[in-house]
Amino acid sequence: MIEAKELKKRFGRKQILNGVSFTANKGEITCLIGINGVGKTTILKGIMNLTPMDSGQILIDGEKMSKDMYEKITFIPDAITMIPTMTIAEAMQFMQDYYKSWNQARATELLRFFKLKQEEKISSLSKGNTAKVNLLLGLALDVDYLLMDEPFSGIDIFSREQIADVFTSHLVEDRGVVITTHEINDIEHLIDKVVLLDNGVVLKEFRxxxxxxxxxxxxxxxxxxxYRG
Amino acid sequence: MNVNLNKREPVYLQVIRHFKEQIATKRLEPGQEIPSRRELANQLKINPNTAQRAYKEMEEQGLIYTEGNSPSKITKDEKVLGAVREELIGQAIDSFIAAIRPIDVPLDEVVGLIQEKYKGDKA
Structure with missing residues (x-):
């Protein structure tokens, strides 16, 4: 279980997070919802310790974040972080070099699932296919928890459907997933739990x-x- | 398998109703194997935990059974199968009555109209 307790974060004058608490279970899909700028990405980066929090606590299966934890939990940002001149194969090699938890068999399966060609350069891919490669690089890690920042935003409907398919498959099953989104409509049936955020706090958390x-x-x-009531 | 899920009713209940319809209309036959939980989740684009819950509930209601490690199957229990059909018919009639009652139509007229339409639709 991921536990976020009373997270606070200020950027300059702006108090982005003002005591955010929630939990996300393993084997479930938890969705952080809120309008843009509400601090969803900051929360994910906070969990990964990429952005230090001003105060509050984050526990993953009862433990604090450490270097070894990066083999247990991974963060898939909303845009790919690989060098654009790399091919998909090179990007996969890069991941393999850095992560013990890289699972090439699963990566190969995902390539097939998304109908991607590994010799293609990342810079030559469509937006939808870039998003799929980005997802592939995270999903192919044998980690217990996956944090995904806006996996559905700005891509075409068929790519969205394909990505949604991943969530109902064994590629995600049994892992704990936290996703952020502001477009909930087509994934309502996929998620176990919702955390609604606004003004730096959790307004509601429900199954x-x-x-x-x-x-x-x-x-x-x-x-x-x-939000409107 | 194609089901239109609505968003305001628990998904597991909608899945169970779908199975009951299939059973009542014999599209799923007694003893027939049903998809695994994961296959079902994938087909219906629902959360695997929800598929799991639907199957657990159906197992408890005796609609499906599982022997050892083999795939779950539709029950062969005639009593359960009969009850499913009755339940579905009952529900459909209830919702029809709820819809028609406020319009205040005499029963004879309703029955006449049903007979007419029902035959017409089937032809």
Missing amino acids: TEEMREDEGKSVVDVMREV
């Missing part, structure tokens, strides 16, 4: 099936209440 069962509300219904 999607319980919400449908107990109150007959969709995720979008709850968002409407919380």
